[in-house]
Amino acid sequence: DAKTTQPPSMDCAEGRAANLPCNHSTISGNEYVYWYRQIHSQGPQYIIHGLKNNETNEMASLIITEDRKSSTLILPHATLRDTAVYYCIVSPGGNEKLTFGTGTRLTIIP
Amino acid sequence: GAVVSQHPSRVICKSGTSVKIECRSLDFQATTMFWYRQFPKQSLMLMATSNEGSKATYEQGVEKDKFLINHASLTLSTLTVTSAHPEDSSFYICSANSPGQGYGNQPQHFGDGTRLSIL
Numbered sequence A: 001d002a003k004t005t006q007p008p009s010m011d012c013a014e015g016r017a018a019n020l021p022c023n024h025s026t027i028s029g030n031e032y033v034y035w036y037r038q039i040h041s042q043g044p045q046y047i048i049h050g051l052k053n054n055e056t057n058e059m060a061s062l063i064i065t066e067d068r069k070s071s072t073l074i075l076p077h078a079t080l081r082d083t084a085v086y087y088c089i090v091s092p093g094g095n096e097k098l099t100f101g102t103g104t105r106l107t108i109i110p
Numbered sequence B: 001g002a003v004v005s006q007h008p009s010r011v012i013c014k015s016g017t018s019v020k021i022e023c024r025s026l027d028f029q030a031t032t033m034f035w036y037r038q039f040p041k042q043s044l045m046l047m048a049t050s051n052e053g054s055k056a057t058y059e060q061g062v063e064k065d066k067f068l069i070n071h072a073s074l075t076l077s078t079l080t081v082t083s084a085h086p087e088d089s090s091f092y093i094c095s096a097n098s099p100g101q102g103y104g105n106q107p108q109h110f111g112d113g114t115r116l117s118i119l
Helices: none
Strands: A009-013 A018-023 A032-038 A045-050 A061-064 A070-075 A084-091 A104-109 B004-007 B010-013 B019-025 B032-038 B045-051 B067-073 B076-081 B090-097 B108-110 B114-118
Touching: A009 A018, A018 A032, A018 A084, A018 A104, A032 A061, A045 A061, A045 A070, A045 B108, A070 A084, B004 B090, B010 B019, B019 B032, B019 B090, B019 B114, B032 B067, B032 B076, B045 B067, B045 B076, B076 B090
Parallel strands: A009 A104, B010 B114
Antiparallel strands: A018 A070, A032 A045, A032 A084, A061 A070, A084 A104, B004 B019, B019 B076, B032 B045, B032 B090, B067 B076, B090 B108, B090 B114
16 A cells, blocks of 8 residues: 555646645655656656655755654646646655656646 | 557557557666556556566556566567456556766656557
8 A cells, every 4th residue: 555645636726836746644764755746648757755854956856844743845836738637646666666656647737 | 768659659459459569778777667657637646666577566446467568678668458458558658767876866868758649
């Protein structure tokens, strides 16, 4: 079973920031928080990951709470191409398998 | 960046046919690759872990004699669906972990998937 819980769906207006929450209250000390997204009929695309510090890259920002029990993925200026299912996964990384939950279906509204 | 290539992207074949799907890591060596299956409107389910030079590790409920995995080199893993039937129709996706360098663990990268349709 997935160790994360996410809202099943969210809408966001085009051009606004999309904030996707994830709860992972049973995360272990050696587990990272990974975010992927899957656009229809494609393989998952890596977005970002972090251990305990906030992270930012060209795609998104990841905010992890101090107790590491939850995190938020932020897409700063959402576009229509960001419409996808977003998955939050916790894993030790490396060659460990990833367990996908049901994710959040994000729809960007024009 | 790291790229994982999957081939073919789509297969349509008759019931009873065996189908081979290839997964290649294009710019890195992968000692471990993963095979997932995704049914419509569902999430990805891990089928097996493919290990270079050794036997694959299958998840509970996945028939190893039906889904044959061969990881003969550090850049290629193959999944063969033997004697496929309509219930095997699904979206099959592979992934591989790029070697870690510097900070933290590197993410897995996924292929674009293979849509298998058995008539």
